[in-house]
Amino acid sequence: MTTNADHPVIDPFAAALSVSHIKGRSPWQDAWHRLLKNRAAVYSAFIMAAMLLMVVFGPMLISWEPDFTDWDYTSTPPSLASGHWLGTDAVGRDLLVRTLTGGRISLMVGLVATLVSLLIGVSYGAIAGYFGGTADRIMMRMVDIIYALPFIFFVILLMVVFGRHILLIFVAIGAINWLDMARIVRGQTLSLKNTEYVEAAKACGVSDWNIIRRHITPNLLGVVIVYVTLTIPQVILVESFLSFLGLGVQEPMSSWGALVSDGAQDMESAPWTLIVPSVFLTVTLYCFNFIGDGLRDALDPKDHL
Amino acid sequence: MALLEVKNLDVGFDTPEGEVHAVNHLDFSLEAGEALALVGESGSGKTQTVMAILGLLAENGHVSGQALFKGKDLLQLNTSELNQHRGNEIEMIFQDPMTSLNPYLRLDKQMIEVVRHHRGLKKAEAIAKAVEILRALHIPDPSRIIRQFPHELSGGMRQKVMVAMGLLSEPELLIADEPTAALDVTVQVQVTHLMGALRENSNAAIMLISHDLGIVAGLCERVLVMYAGEAVECGSVEQIYYDPKHPYTQGLLNSIPRLDQPDEKGLKAIPGNPPNLLNLPGGCKFRDRCPKAFDACSEKPPMQADEDGHAYRCFLGIPA
Amino acid sequence: MARHALWRLLGLIPTLLMLITIAFFLMRVAPGGPFDSEMLLPADIQANLNAKYHLDESLLQQYFRYLSQIAVLDFGPSIQYKDWTVNELIGQGMPVSLTIGLAAMVLAFFMGTVLGITAALRQNTRVDYSLMGVAMLGISIPNFVIAPILILILAVYAGWLPAGGWDWSIASMVLPVVTLSLPVTAYIARLTRGSMIEVMHSNFIRSARAKGLPESVVIRRHVLRPALLPVISFLGPATAGMISGSVIIERVFSIPGLGSYFVQGALNRDYTLVMGVVIFYGVLIILLNFLVDLIYAWLNPKVRYDNKR
Numbered sequence: 040m041t042t043n044a045d046h047p048v049i050d051p052f053a054a055a056l057s058v059s060h061i062k063g064r065s066p067w068q069d070a071w072h073r074l075l076k077n078r079a080a081v082y083s084a085f086i087m088a089a090m091l092l093m094v095v096f097g098p099m100l101i102s103w104e105p106d107f108t109d110w111d112y113t114s115t116p117p118s119l120a121s122g123h124w125l126g127t128d129a130v131g132r133d134l135l136v137r138t139l140t141g142g143r144i145s146l147m148v149g150l151v152a153t154l155v156s157l158l159i160g161v162s163y164g165a166i167a168g169y170f171g172g173t174a175d176r177i178m179m180r181m182v183d184i185i186y187a188l189p190f191i192f193f194v195i196l197l198m199v200v201f202g203r204h205i206l207l208i209f210v211a212i213g214a215i216n217w218l219d220m221a222r223i224v225r226g227q228t229l230s231l232k233n234t235e236y237v238e239a240a241k242a243c244g245v246s247d248w249n250i251i252r253r254h255i256t257p258n259l260l261g262v263v264i265v266y267v268t269l270t271i272p273q274v275i276l277v278e279s280f281l282s283f284l285g286l287g288v289q290e291p292m293s294s295w296g297a298l299v300s301d302g303a304q305d306m307e308s309a310p311w312t313l314i315v316p317s318v319f320l321t322v323t324l325y326c327f328n329f330i331g332d333g334l335r336d337a338l339d340p341k342d343h344l
Numbered sequence: 345m346a347l348l349e350v351k352n353l354d355v356g357f358d359t360p361e362g363e364v365h366a367v368n369h370l371d372f373s374l375e376a377g378e379a380l381a382l383v384g385e386s387g388s389g390k391t392q393t394v395m396a397i398l399g400l401l402a403e404n405g406h407v408s409g410q411a412l413f414k415g416k417d418l419l420q421l422n423t424s425e426l427n428q429h430r431g432n433e434i435e436m437i438f439q440d441p442m443t444s445l446n447p448y449l450r451l452d453k454q455m456i457e458v459v460r461h462h463r464g465l466k467k468a469e470a471i472a473k474a475v476e477i478l479r480a481l482h483i484p485d486p487s488r489i490i491r492q493f494p495h496e497l498s499g500g501m502r503q504k505v506m507v508a509m510g511l512l513s514e515p516e517l518l519i520a521d522e523p524t525a526a527l528d529v530t531v532q533v534q535v536t537h538l539m540g541a542l543r544e545n546s547n548a549a550i551m552l553i554s555h556d557l558g559i560v561a562g563l564c565e566r567v568l569v570m571y572a573g574e575a576v577e578c579g580s581v582e583q584i585y586y587d588p589k590h591p592y593t594q595g596l597l598n599s600i601p602r603l604d605q606p607d608e609k610g611l612k613a614i615p616g617n618p619p620n621l622l623n624l625p626g627g628c629k630f631r632d633r634c635p636k637a638f639d640a641c642s643e644k645p646p647m648q649a650d651e652d653g654h655a656y657r658c659f660l661g662i663p664a
Numbered sequence: 665m666a667r668h669a670l671w672r673l674l675g676l677i678p679t680l681l682m683l684i685t686i687a688f689f690l691m692r693v694a695p696g697g698p699f700d701s702e703m704l705l706p707a708d709i710q711a712n713l714n715a716k717y718h719l720d721e722s723l724l725q726q727y728f729r730y731l732s733q734i735a736v737l738d739f740g741p742s743i744q745y746k747d748w749t750v751n752e753l754i755g756q757g758m759p760v761s762l763t764i765g766l767a768a769m770v771l772a773f774f775m776g777t778v779l780g781i782t783a784a785l786r787q788n789t790r791v792d793y794s795l796m797g798v799a800m801l802g803i804s805i806p807n808f809v810i811a812p813i814l815i816l817i818l819a820v821y822a823g824w825l826p827a828g829g830w831d832w833s834i835a836s837m838v839l840p841v842v843t844l845s846l847p848v849t850a851y852i853a854r855l856t857r858g859s860m861i862e863v864m865h866s867n868f869i870r871s872a873r874a875k876g877l878p879e880s881v882v883i884r885r886h887v888l889r890p891a892l893l894p895v896i897s898f899l900g901p902a903t904a905g906m907i908s909g910s911v912i913i914e915r916v917f918s919i920p921g922l923g924s925y926f927v928q929g930a931l932n933r934d935y936t937l938v939m940g941v942v943i944f945y946g947v948l949i950i951l952l953n954f955l956v957d958l959i960y961a962w963l964n965p966k967v968r969y970d971n972k973r
């Protein structure tokens with residue numbers, strides 16, 4: 040039985056514990072460094088930033104309006120002379136400005152629908168994970184059931200049934216993708232709930248709310264960020280699917296999917312009308328995927344995919 | 345010629361914080377039929393020494409020096425040449441049986457593949473042999489157990505299976521990394537007994553990595569004490585246990601609680617911590633914790649040996 | 665294990681029910697009926713039509729009537745294609761869609777795993793980076809982008825393959841199958857690569873190497889099985905993804921498969937046809953997921969024996 044007086048072991052040990060010459064790194068710093076080393080992710084981030092700037096500010100700087108039909112120059116290929124740098128479509132609308140404004144819609148849908156997904160998924164998953172037990176089992180069973188359904192069919196049905204209102208698109212698409220988020224958040228909450236440091240916090244009398252705030256939420260953040268970044272391209276993809284089928288945003292709004300669909304109609308005579316929006320769409324999805332992947336590797340290097 | 349001769353072995357790992365020097369200028373040798381124990385605390389470099397010799401270092405590791413097995417330098421061999429010795433004349437028993445056994449394969453398949461590959465035994469013969477060894481290790485109903493998967497066995501049984509796998513092809517050199525760590529005392533005895541029997545029957549050499557000085561005493565003749573990746577003392581079991589010359593070895597032996605000396609107060613630990621392998625101090629690496637350190641210790645002490653083959657790396661005892 | 669399988673099978677019924685219910689009520693909630701686009705019909709003919717298709721009953725009555733019908737696998741007559749029953753239409757479209765789907769799945773699995781294994785064995789070399797870069801492209805390019813481009817290059821410019829249509833010839837199958845399989849192939853390639861790398865770093869692979877086994881044996885006997893487990897798991901969602909993709913593929917290549925019937929049916933409010941297709945695909949996905957679960961349990965001893973206890 041040790042007393043405070045006689046400590047031949049503990050005192051020198053404690054004294055030697057001040058190993059100040061070793062500089063520690065917080066997990067966030069570690070993750071940041073790992074992310075920076077991932078060149079694909081870094082380049083993608085720059086390209087995405089450029090894309091965002093172009094899409095937001097581009098149309099303001101270009102003289103053409105997206106729905107202005109330039110009868111002098113219908114179906115012209117890209118040229119500097121005509122003033123239409125990326126060419127025009129069959130009715131003479133400037134392709135560049137259409138693509139950029141279409142990009143606004145596609146990206147906006149991506150962000151908002153992802154937000155919807157995020158809100159539903161995180162709340163659902165966190166509740167299921169935190170309360171555990173029967174509530175968790177039932178909630179997860181529901182997720183399993185819904186997961187098995189061929190969702191695209193329901194979205195198509197929704198669009199057909201309720202018309203192509205943009206708000207509905209946000210909600211419908213968001214409603215498809217929350218399942219993965221919910222599963223991940225629930226898994227993470229469950230394992231966090233049972234960690235020793237949460238147990239210790241409880242033993243010290245920390246309130247539930249503070250536990251959630253200080254221990255669970257920061258650890259959820261990483262996982263959520265990764266999934267948000269990976270959901271955005273999925274959502275943009277679904278929206279463009281719908282638009283391609285003619286079930287997406289309504290005229291005069293246009294998105295990349297609709298532009299690709301239009302371009303596919305004229306692809307033999309005016310291939311640029313297909314290629315330009317396709318490139319923008321593909322590059323965006325490509326970059327988001329790399330960024331999401333990079334984030335996932337950075338935050339949890341063992342989670343290979 | 346010694347069975348295994350390690351000269352000037354250096355093992356390092358490249359990490360974002362710098363290079364971790366796990367093993368530094370290690371020299372030792374092992375004769376055929378001899379049992380040598382590698383003793384030291386966690387992080388002293390015992391396991392990495394062995395990994396380096398067998399070509400199993402992690403990707404960010406590099407090794408220099410020589411590891412001569414029957415005269416051939418293992419460190420210079422490519423993978424297929426190395427594979428002729430690994431599993432064949434040199435067998436290794438790993439530390440953690442849960443992760444070291446393949447959870448997706450039945451035990452019989454895992455156990456016999458070495459002996460079928462290197463010795464060309466037929467399947468039935470190999471299984472029979474494996475069952476025999478399991479029986480010698482007192483595993484009940486071995487022919488049924490051997491058809492199971494690793495996760496169906498208890499921890500102790502898994503470790504016995506690991507040991508049995510190592511003994512199966514009757515290697516010339518058996519390297520065992522903490523083979524008795526998870527076992528209770530009775531099983532420890534059985535395992536040590538079996539390893540001893542291997543030595544007698546086939547004159548195998550054994551390299552035992554262990555913290556457990558009792559097991560070491562029961563099985564080995566010679567002991568190599570490692571600290572901060574270096575050899576600090578080497579000698580026979582009697583020499584090390586009864587006449588330790590290096591202050592670290594002395595500290596190690598002192599820290600063992602003893603029942604036969606009743607007037608002891610508390611545990612006698614060695615004060616301080618092992619040095620940071622990223623940033624090793626010059627001179628004697630034990631200096632900061634050594635109760636007998638003096639000025640000369642800022643230089644690197646040589647390995648001095650006496651006539652009985654008892655060597656230690658210290659300035660003490662050298663006539664000034 | 666048989667009892668476990670039976671239990672899982674029973675658990676799928678709620679899923680199926682939910683599928684049917686959601687689809688049913690969604691379709692019926694739509695404004696507009698199936699006959700609105702026709703010429704304005706006299707009232708009594710309208711009434712007759714409504715009675716014939718039971719559209720005059722309450723929604724709940726229609727629901728239960730429908731359930732009892734499907735229980736005997738009678739999906740009713742198509743509203744849009746007046747001379748056909750839904751069963752017949754599904755019978756027509758199914759072989760086409762199934763062939764494309766199956767071929768695409770097989771292609772995706774083999775191409776994907778081979779590419780993934782190659783990348784993993786040459787980790788961090790140029791081969792690895794280029795394979796994974798291309799794979800990422802495969803995941804990112806939407807199939808409705810790739811399809812027209814491939815048609816442009818291979819059919820229009822080069823003239824090697826038909827630009828569309830389906831006549832059960834190999835030539836007409838190539839483009840749709842390849843395009844459909846691309847995203848799944850790419851995903852499987854990435855999944856396989858990641859999984860293999862992770863397995864190759866495990867302790868038990870180190871043990872296998874310490875046994876002096878040649879690397880090819882180590883890969884074949886010790887690495888492959890655990891590495892492929894996540895790919896097997898993925899086959900369930902992969903099928904669902906392919907079914908979604910087939911809707912676009914059939915549109916772009918003008919293929920008379922179930923996907924086309926579905927879109928047309930949805931646009932024309934052909935309730936019975938839409939329901940029939942949704943249920944058919946739903947059952948397919950559910951059964952396939954079930955099959956995949958069984959295969960996974962068989963391959964992964966940890967799961968298999970935990971269930972026995």
